[in-house]
Amino acid sequence: MTKDLYARHRSVLPDWLALYYEDPLEITHGEGRHVWDSAGNKYLDFFGGILTTMTAHALPEVTKAVSEQAGRIIHSSTLYLNRPMVELAERIAHVSGIPDARVFFTTSGTEANDTALLLATAHRRSNTILAMRNSYHGRSFSSVGITGNRGWSPTSLSPLQTLYVHGGVRTRGPYAHLDDRDFIDACVADLLDLLGHTRPPAALIAEPVQGVGGFTSPPDGLYAAFREVLHERGILWIADEVQTGWGRTGDHFWGWQAHGRSGPPDIVTFAKGIGNGMSVGGVIARAEIMNCLDANSISTFGGTQVTMAAGLANLNHLLEHDLQGNARRVGGLLIERLRAVAAQVPHVREVRGRGLMIGVELTRPGTDEAAPEVASAVLEEARAGGLLVGKGGGHSTSVLRIAPPMSLTVAEAEEGAAILERALRSI
Missing domain, CATH: 3.40.640.10 (Type I PLP-dependent aspartate aminotransferase-like (Major domain))
Structure with missing residues (x-):
């Protein structure tokens, strides 16, 4: 079904309309910090529709x-x-x-x-x-x-x-x-x-x-x-x-x-x-x-x-609900957790960010040379592990962009960090 939708997408939409993943994803519904695809797979969402789902998916007050x-x-x-x-x-x-x-x-x-x-x-x-x-x-x-x-x-x-x-x-x-x-x-x-x-x-x-x-x-x-x-x-x-x-x-x-x-x-x-x-x-x-x-x-x-x-x-x-305070507290924990992981992964040049805007820059080990193919591989591995993240960067798309809904819990931050750690170590 997704392959058929992808073929239809390509036949009527511009070539420059970018899609993530080798096998593009159709998201059908979401709740809280999670989304589901058309095959029924559940993902922890660390990108929120490009920082757009700010509070939560299907937030009752908004709906x-x-x-x-x-x-x-x-x-x-x-x-x-x-x-x-x-x-x-x-x-x-x-x-x-x-x-x-x-x-x-x-x-x-x-x-x-x-x-x-x-x-x-x-x-x-x-x-x-x-x-x-x-x-x-x-x-x-x-x-x-x-x-x-x-x-x-x-x-x-x-x-x-x-x-x-x-x-x-x-x-x-x-x-x-x-x-x-x-x-x-x-x-x-x-x-x-x-x-x-x-x-x-x-x-x-x-x-x-x-x-x-x-x-x-x-x-x-x-x-x-x-x-x-x-x-x-x-x-x-x-x-x-x-x-x-x-x-x-x-x-x-x-x-x-x-x-x-x-x-x-x-x-x-x-x-x-x-x-x-x-x-x-x-x-x-x-x-x-x-x-x-x-x-x-x-x-x-x-x-x-x-x-x-x-x-x-x-x-x-x-x-x-003081989601700014939550972004400060949970985001600070997530940044420190990812920096501890990065210290053991040679491809990670820097983990940076504030609150729940976190970037993980990937380069070729021992250099400042961007590694967009590594970022793409980590994106795929994270998806396979049940986590959605974004990517960006100035010199090339070699930075993982992490921006979950601001209601993210400590347990969800730990879960996402563990999935991302496995994805980073896999490279």
């Missing part, structure tokens, strides 16, 4: 909210007052940390970043954007134009002039040998030099933890140091929180807060986890910036009632 709202009205567009959209916007504005915040809802992280770029370039009257090397911001024409990861940027054509800045990857590149303070100083010096050679940019867009890039991050404080330079010149700071938001990093509710001594970003984008699988994205910005557009605009599907009901129920559940 109930969706069902009840669908029984009333599913959609009306933003041309009409929408109570669930207003209520979720109020909650998000309150937790954003941005003064006088306005919230605009979209259907995805790509569209959220697209909107942030529109706001920044219109507000600053500049089409120059600073972005980080190894970054990923979506698959639209403008967002691939600011993506600093060759594997996810299929064209060099872009409506924007993009300049790439050092700093998103701590353990690779020309400054990797420096200590944290000197690393930050070198990246700031590079930024200052870059700004001396270009017309004033509209904004810097940055993921606090680079997702597709392999869960890499700079030392805490880098973006605060960047912000001081940018603020002096009126350049905006956009924090792409599509993967890092809502407490997933454990230590902070937003990833930018690890760099927050100079205050919140001018613009924050979000998506993925807030809808727990429903299609929700959005932008938060100061009213001055959000209201700078001088033409009419709407969103046909952004903020639709059923997705807003899901997002509100999901956010309430996350806050009431």
Whole structure:
């Protein structure tokens, strides 16, 4: 049955629409931190639909909210007052940390970043954007134009002039040998030099933890140091929180807060986890910036009632059950467990991450040379053992990406670590 579905997939969908595994997997249902495939096999899910199933599969509060709202009205567009959209916007504005915040809802992280770029370039009257090397911001024409990861940027054509800045990857590149303070100083010096050679940019867009890039991050404080330079010149700071938001990093509710001594970003984008699988994205910005557009605009599907009901129920559940604290506690245990395993596996270059965003970078033993074929083999072995993980990385897809639902238990973390240990040792 799966082979027949795969053949049908290939006959009607694009060749570039990637699938995991030599024998692709059809997931039919899920509950909690587990999913089942069409053959009845059960898996512990350590990837959550690419960090989208944030709280749990089939979370009762979310499924109930969706069902009840669908029984009333599913959609009306933003041309009409929408109570669930207003209520979720109020909650998000309150937790954003941005003064006088306005919230605009979209259907995805790509569209959220697209909107942030529109706001920044219109507000600053500049089409120059600073972005980080190894970054990923979506698959639209403008967002691939600011993506600093060759594997996810299929064209060099872009409506924007993009300049790439050092700093998103701590353990690779020309400054990797420096200590944290000197690393930050070198990246700031590079930024200052870059700004001396270009017309004033509209904004810097940055993921606090680079997702597709392999869960890499700079030392805490880098973006605060960047912000001081940018603020002096009126350049905006956009924090792409599509993967890092809502407490997933454990230590902070937003990833930018690890760099927050100079205050919140001018613009924050979000998506993925807030809808727990429903299609929700959005932008938060100061009213001055959000209201700078001088033409009419709407969103046909952004903020639709059923997705807003899901997002509100999901956010309430996350806050009431302190899933940020759980991500910090269980994620810390999982990282330490995986580091103990990695010390005995020559292919593992580094285990890194925060909370329940963990990357395991694989290289050829004794070198920094990426080993994507090893990552693929571990992915297959983990599946055979009953565990689903993701992969990514800047130089190639040689980083295992581990991001379970944030309600992960200690017992499930231990179970997943044991399966991953067997998969890593098998190589």
